[in-house]
Each structure stands twice: as C-alpha cells, then as structure tokens.
C-alpha cells in the first residue's frame with residue numbers, strides 16, 4: 001500500500017531514491033518523504049501530495065548524502081499531511097525509519113512510551129515503532145540491529161521497514177513481515193532497497209527477496225548480513241531479475257493504463273506461450289502439473305481473490321465447471337478469511353492476485369494452508385509473497401502492470417484459468433477431442449482478435465463522449481459474461497468516479513430495472529451464444545423504459561444493431577473465450593470517459609495498486 005526506496009553506497013542517494021519513489025507512486029501517493037545521511041548528519045524532508053511536491057520542496061535544500069530512505073504513502077493511520085508523512089524520526093533525532101504495513105498494537109506501545117515521557121508529533125503507528133527502537137537502543141545500549149530485533153518482537157502486525165541512524169552511519173537495516181521488500185546488490189558494495197523491483201532494475205539485476213521475519217544489515221564497508229527471527233545469520237539467496245527497464249516506461253502512450261490495454265495482444269500471447277499448441281493439440285502448465293490429478297479428484301476448488309482478480313475467478317468458475325466438471329467456489333478473500341470456513345486436506349485453494357501482495361488474499365491463503373488445503377497461485381509479479389507461500393502455481397507473464405486499474409492482468413488471469421480448465425478437462429476426459437482442438441485454435445487466435453477490437457479505439461471513444469457526463473451506469477451480462485459486466489462496472493467507477501453496477505442480465509428485472517431512464521446508460525454484452533435471445537429480451541426491457549443501450553455484439557449481428565443506441569462489434573469466438581474479448585471495449589470506454597472527465601487515470605483518488613493492508 002505504500003512504496004519504500006532506500007540506498008547506501010558511493011553514489012548520491014537523493015536522485016536514486018526520488019526516481020524510485022516515482023516508479024512506486026502507484027502504490028500510494030498522498031504524501032512522500034526522504035531522509036539523507038551525509039558526513040554532517042541527517043536531513044529529513046516530507047511533503048503532502050505526490051513526489052513532485054517533495055522535489056520542489058527540496059529544490060533549495062541540502063540533498064547530499066551517500067545513504068537515504070524514501071517513502072510514498074497511502075494513509076492508514078492519520079490523515080495525509082506533512083507531519084504524518086514518512087520517514088519518522090526518534091525524539092532524539094538520531095534514528096529515522098520508513099514503513100509499509102500496519103502495527104496493530106501501536107496504541108498500547110504508544111501509551112507505554114508516553115508513560116516514559118515521550119511525546120509524539122504524528123498520528124502514525126510508524127512513529128511509535130521508531131520511538132520503540134530508539135527507547136530500546138538508548139536504555140540497553142545495544143546496537144541498532146539488536147534494538148530492531150528486540151522491538152519487532154513486541155510488535156503485532158505487518159511491516160516492511162528500513163532504518164537508518166546517525167550513530168551507525170555506514171549501514172541501513174531492513175526487516176519484513178507480510179509486506180514486501182527487495183534488496184538489490186550493486187556492483188561496488190552498494191545496496192538498493194525497494195517495495196518491489198521496479199526502482200532497482202536499472203542499477204542491478206542481482207536481488208534478494210526478503211522473507212518474513214528476516215532482518216538484513218546492509219553495510220557499505222562490510223556488505224550484507226542476513227538474520228532470521230532468532231538472530232541466526234543465514235546466506236542470502238540471490239536471484240536474477242527477469243524485469244527490463246523499458247517495460248516500466250509509458251512507451252509513447254499518454255497513460256500506463258492505455259499502454260497496458262494495448263499490450264494485451266502480446267501479454268495474452270506471452271501468457272500461453274509454451275503452454276499450448278493447437279496444431280499438436282496439447283496444453284501444458286508446468287507449474288501445476290504435479291497437482292492436476294489432485295485437482296480433478298478434489299471435492300471442490302476454492303478460488304480466492306479481491307477486486308478484478310475476483311472477477312477473473314468468477315470466469316474461471318464457469319470454465320472449470322462447464323469444461324472440467326469440477327465444483328468451484330469463488331470467494332472474496334476478505335470474507336473467506338473471517339467466516340470460519342470449512343476447509344480440509346481434500347480442498348484445493350487457488351489465490352488469484354496480480355501483485356501477489358494483497359493482504360486479504362494472503363491471509364485467506366495462509367488460513368487455507370493452516371487447515372491442510374493444497375494452495376496454488378495465479379500471480380503476475382514473480383517472487384511476490386503469494387507466489388512464495390503457495391505449493392505451486394502459474395504466473396500470468398503479463399509484465400509489470402503500473403496502472404492502478406487492472407486490465408492486461410485480468411485477461412492474463414482469465415487466459416491462465418482457461419488453460420487450467422482445458423488441461424483438467426482433457427485429463428479428466430470431460431471434453432471431446434474436437435471441442436478441445438477447436439478451443440485451442442480459438443485461444444491461439446485471441447491475440448489478433450483483441451487487436452481487431454483495439455483498432456476500433458476511435459469508434460469507442462466517440463461512444464465514450466456521449467456518456468462522460470453520466471452519474472450512474474449499469475452493466476449486464478449472462479453466463480461467463482456476467483463477471484465481465486462486473487469488471488466493466490469496476491473499471492468505470494474506479495477511474496472515472498461514476499457509480500456503476502454490474503448485474504446478471506436476467507436479474508435486472510428483480511430491482512435495477514427501477515433505475516432505468518433516459519439518463520441511465522446500460523452496457524450489455526449480447527454476443528452470440530446460448531443465452532443470446534434472452535439477452536435480447538433484456539435489451540427490449542431496457543429500451544421500453546427509454547434506457548440508453550450500448551451493446552457489445554458479435555460481428556454480423558443485426559438484431560441488436562436495430563435496437564441498441566450504440567453497438568460495438570467484436571469477432572466471433574468460442575463462447576468460453578468471449579470474456580477475453582468482451583472486456584476490451586469496456587476497458588477502452590472507461591479509459592476514455594475518465595480522460596474526458598480529467599481524472600487521474602493511472603493513480604485514481606483513494607486507490608493504490610497493491611492493497612497490502614486489511
């Protein structure tokens with residue numbers, strides 16, 4: 001939910017950190033700050049708003065320093081303002097700290113420290129942690145690393161922290177529990193630290209992903225030392241980053257979201273590359289192969305996720321049940337983890353998560369694991385926390401998704417789930433050879449069909465213009481297009497701030513139809529398939545009440561063309577693959593409407609890309 005960047009070495013820390021914070025702004029952008037250590041001492045600068053505000057504020061300040069810690073915030077405790085921005089500093093000004101996560105018992109620790117005479121400047125849990133470390137260090141005389149160890153043993157919650165001290169100026173110390181932290185190892189004993197690899201990749205590809213309860217001391221003279229919760233030193237596991245710098249740039253597009261929408265022909269192809277061959281009629285997901293027998297014999301498969309990823313799970317449910325005849329339940333992770341669910345060793349739980357860091361999904365997965373279920377992951381970020389705790393999984397290989405509104409990750413998730421459903425159906429013998437081959441051919445053709453829809457961008461933009469002023473919107477779909485309706489509604493509301501609801505088309509009669517009037521745009525997926533005629537009836541019901549009707553239809557359709565106010569034609573495909581195509585017009589519609597409403601498309605208000613707090 002927040003972004004951390006830190007550096008220690010022989011370069012100037014300021015530019016490395018500020019550039020890195022801008023790469024992480026998608027994780028939170030309501031305030032930012034930086035602390036810099038140089039031979040004279042420690043300088044800390046903090047500003048409400050985006051990183052650009054911090055840059056402007058430090059224009060005439062001392063930006064020098066060979067070590068520094070930086071932070072871009074998504075507020076949890078305390079409103080966004082200069083005081084609550086990180087870094088937070090101990091009362092004696094000697095220790096400074098940045099934090100991503102939540103200290104759940106911060107209030108009791110704060111009261112104890114106030115009882116010792118400390119006075120706090122901010123409303124944050126982070127400042128309490130900083131004071132606690134300082135209090136331990138001052139009272140016991142231990143070194144900073146030990147003081148951090150002792151303090152974290154008193155803490156309940158999630159954290160990724162970087163700590164720096166004037167007294168021990170040759171090191172920065174990092175620690176994590178449940179919130180991600182990556183250490184980049186530079187070429188001349190310099191170290192880069194960040195919440196994910198994007199601020200690090202341009203300096204080094206050698207990284208260490210910190211695990212829960214690990215602490216690392218990064219010393220510019222002595223190198224890196226890694227310790228577990230019992231202070232036993234361990235060898236860091238150095239990995240080679242697969243990320244490339246150009247993936248992190250906008251590539252000429254106005255927004256990351258637009259770039260990522262247009263990347264989908266490639267990202268879907270990358271997702272199934274090496275995993276399917278229509279000509280030779282095979283599907284192979286290496287990451288879960290050893291679990292496929294267990295999956296087809298499982299009582300049920302539970303898919304847990306949040307937001308867009310939950311919508312992908314709903315599509316997966318249709319695919320797994322119809323093709324592989326496996327019972328599937330799709331659960332909001334945040335609900336699943338607290339309702340004391342009945343889980344046992346015969347269950348398979350699949351977590352779907354672009355970031356692989358969503359706190360609720362992570363917690364639900366840990367609950368399932370503790371009750372003996374087999375846990376699998378469908379993640380996009382390699383090395384993410386969820387991908388590291390699952391027994392197995394399949395990466396979506398969509399590449400970094402920077403725009404807060406998920407687009408290419410959704411179609412990649414649906415692609416992986418389609419591959420899984422096909423592989424399991426083949427193994428279980430619930431799909432005939434002809435259908436199997438047809439679906440593989442159709443899946444291989446999806447990237448170019450997505451491109452055909454993207455080529456209609458200008459036509460879709462004209463439709464967007466008609467509805468940019470709407471206050472409400474309704475999205476309708478049947479079957480596996482119902483989750484696409486939910487996803488379309490989520491896209492519109494999260495980037496244009498127009499209230500939108502997704503509904504099963506037939507359900508409209510049970511309430512939402514009362515909302516229909518000439519002010520209400522209704523977006524409907526009315527592609528050819530078994531429920532087409534029924535959707536046409538729903539469309540008639542909307543028109544009878546003067547609703548404005550925008551329909552996504554299969555190329556060649558005439559019947560809906562004659563009724564709807566606007567139609568967007570998409571290429572024909574197998575009914576199971578329609579979600580991969582029908583979602584594209586809704587992504588473009590919401591993007592253009594948001595731009596026309598001067599909304600911040602890549603960083604919508606109140607949102608963050610990775611919700612790493614409950």
Ligand code: AGP
Nearest residue numbers: 307308309353354355358405406
């Ligand atoms: C989707 O556009 C949103 N950004 C949000 O709903 C997101 O899908 C959700 O927070 C889950 O994130 P995850 O896939 O990284 O777990």
